[in-house]
Amino acid sequence: MKYEIVIGLEVHAELKTNSKIFCGCSTHFGAEQNTNVCPVCLGLPGSLPVLNQRAVEFAIRAGLALNCEIAEFSKFDRKNYYYPDLPKDYQISQYDLPVCKNGYLDIEVNGETKRIGITRIHLEEDAGKLVHPQTITTSNYAYVDYNRTGVPLVEIVSEPDIRTPEEARAYLTKLRSILEYCDVSDCKMEEGSLRCDANISLRPAGADYFGTKAELKNMNSFKAVQKGLEYEAMRQEDVLADGGAIRQETRTWDEARGVTLSMRSKEQAHDYRYFPDPDLVPLLISREQVEEVRTSLPELPDARKDRLVEQDGLSSYDAEVITASRAVADYYDAVKKLVDDPKTIANWIMGDMMKQLNTRGLSITASPVTPVHLAEMIQLLNKGTISGKIAKNVFEEMFVSGKKPAEIVKEQGLVQISDESAIIAIVEQVIAANPQSVADFRAGKEKAIGFLVGQVMKQSKGRANPEMVNKLLKERL
């Protein structure tokens, strides 16, 4: 039988407020353990939580950016469960009246646009962090750091509209991009400020009901989400093909072994017994406030991509890559203000820049090559002062030294040779030294000219103007 995969994602994103959602403790990542804690976030008796207004504003921002309806009336509820990372034995969350609902985002997979529904976005507090001693299997205890307890989160729940692991990854990439654009979350999976759980089930292709789902956890990168879902879909298909039944359960992705494993836990533990938190009063969100937030929203990835395609003439693919990150898109815009050559700018950013940044683990905002430097280099290139090949060296040198391109070109004598007589001299030398290649070319082996061009470029230390080399060589063959 042919099966269809049905996936829904739950994404938790930490909001980048200064203080926690219900108390004034710092949200700073990486502080010494248990130093950003107070009676409220530790759940000490007699303390009262008070809602952080910026957390609410950020949730509204995220909601509007994801095309959601913003609730006029919202409230907070207690989700009850016992785990050592939860000092109060309940998490303050939202149950039936979340801040946002009924939104969507558009993804593009294999050249086709698809709309993925967003069921809801609610505000909640993060839990603490369990630290296991090195010997997790033998040790009889765990350590708890409550610094993260009470850091504001939005939980973004998608509709079960996702049909392939690849779509799941595209959804996450787009979601992260949107959250980053509206500046509400750092979205760093490695620091845990963005986390993703997935619900996945299979059903016969074309069926109008859902199969039993498994919840997948512990996927620590977008790639892991895709791989975990691919494995889980395969596993479920095998079970069903053998006439078995899928168990509704939570499974964990084991990255090292590349498999999902059942997390056996007591059934009762899933009875969260939500009820309204009497410590917190309801939240009324005025339409004026919503409009205020709406007008403060920046240009979002889709709109920005369209602008790059329609106004700058970039291909859809290039525009997608450039606008995936707001910082990269801002960099692109800054260069374009100085030199109006969109395609060349995009190529340099997507090629040499990304390569250098990735090798050094830098983000584009920390690039030693500023937009001004890149713009100047492109101008040198367009004027013919340097060749494309030399430009690659200049770029690398700019990246290492932070020097201006003109300075590097001058210091290292990299100015392109466009003087015909100088090039002719080298061309004639190369023809004389390589009779075999010359004969090959004359006998019809077109490819032989590539070798000869290469020799000329080598002799000129890459400085000869390649177009002129081609032309002058052909004239003499």
Added chain:
Amino acid sequence: MAMPPARLVVLLVQSTLHGHFSSGIIIFIMVKYVLLRKVKRMKLTREDVLNVALLSRLEIRDDEIENVTRQFNDIMQHVDRLNQVNTENVRPTAHALPVCNVLRPDVRQTSLPREKAMANAPLAEDGFFRVPKIVEG
């Protein structure tokens, strides 16, 4: 979607009980449990009591169960009476007090010194709270 007055009662009970662990909270948790699970009014059994006790991590001695079960059923009977009130045109109640939008600006305040934060921890090590091993399953 009017909130049944029973829910309101629960909230009021919760408000008054908040922060105190009286024996009443056992009953309270049971009421909550039953309401939220939308259990049809059948007589609650010993198993229901034990399940609520497990969910709440409360120990109920064998010789207490019978009494607690009876009290639980008495309270549910009262809740049943409240549920008969027509709430068709009553707005759902989200909070017992007529107050909304209590917010604070996003400003950092000094946290507790760690020694103070951990002063009552039964077990601690290297600035961490120490807890028994967590067993899945």
